Amino acid sequence: MLTGKTAIVTGGARGIGAGIARVLASQGARVAVLDLDGAEAEKTALALPTPGLAVGCDVAVEAETVKALRAVVDTFGGLDIVVNNAGVGRGASDPNVPRAAPGSLGSGALSAAQWDEYLSQNLRTTFVTTSVAAERSSTSPRSPDWSRRPGCRPTRRPKPASFRSPRRWRSSTRRMTSA
Numbered sequence: 001m002l003t004g005k006t007a008i009v010t011g012g013a014r015g016i017g018a019g020i021a022r023v024l025a026s027q028g029a030r031v032a033v034l035d036l037d038g039a040e041a042e043k044t045a046l047a048l049p050t051p052g053l054a055v056g057c058d059v060a061v062e063a064e065t066v067k068a069l070r071a072v073v074d075t076f077g078g079l080d081i082v083v084n085n086a087g088v089g090r091g092a093s094d095p096n097v098p099r100a101a102p103g104s105l106g107s108g109a110l111s112a113a114q115w116d117e118y119l120s121q122n123l124r125t126t127f128v129t130t131s132v133a134a135e136r137s138s139t140s141p142r143s144p145d146w147s148r149r150p151g152c153r154p155t156r157r158p159k160p161a162s163f164r165s166p167r168r169w170r171s172s173t174r175r176m177t178s179a
């Protein structure tokens with residue numbers, strides 16, 4: 001079903017990301033596993049049912065992500081699917097993570113500094129990866145290979161009729177307010 005498609009999964013070396021990578025590859029997609037842990041990413045990529053790729057990188061760092069996606073596009077010839085999975089949190093298996101006391105709201109188990117760090121990491125990885133990938137996706141007008149794909153042209157979305165001219169907008173406003 002995904003034969004001929006290419007994907008990246010951030011944080012794909014283990015856990016949920018590795019599971020997503022396996023599902024995509026089992027559908028025929030070529031998957032690049034991007035992870036801080038390059039060695040584990042390599043093992044995961046090697047075990048995929050469709051041959052994949054491993055790239056060790058920090059997807060919160062723009063320069064590393066640009067380099068990683070360049071390697072992906074060079075190897076696969078394009079990019080169709082982006083899975084923003086990488087993130088940090090209070091993993092259930094981490095014995096160093098304080099647990100919330102039963103019946104409490106749990107705020108005491110997480111300092112404001114940790115909250116800032118988690119939020120920054122989890123949002124930043126998604127922002128950096130999405131913005132870098134959007135420039136390189138197979139259907140991006142700015143992607144180097146978009147023009148070679150048959151029928152793939154940037155589309156202009158027509159503006160809604162009521163916003164085409166101030167006069168039309170005013171008349172539709174009048175209609176709405178007089179009803």
Ligand SMILES: NC(=O)c1ccc[n+]([C@@H]2O[C@H](COP(=O)([O-])OP(=O)(O)OC[C@H]3O[C@@H](n4cnc5c(N)ncnc54)[C@H](O)[C@@H]3O)[C@@H](O)[C@H]2O)c1
Binds near residue numbers: 013014057060091125
């Ligand atoms: N497991 C849960 O119960 C749960 C619940 C809610 C949300 N999540 C989120 O789902 C995602 C996956 O969870 P998981 O349990 O599989 O986590 P995990 O800790 O098992 O795996 C996360 C992977 O992401 C990688 N990673 C983290 N930051 C990265 C970065 N900046 N660049 C590249 N790789 C990075 C890590 O090296 C690791 O291999 C995380 O974003 C997590 O916060 C998990």
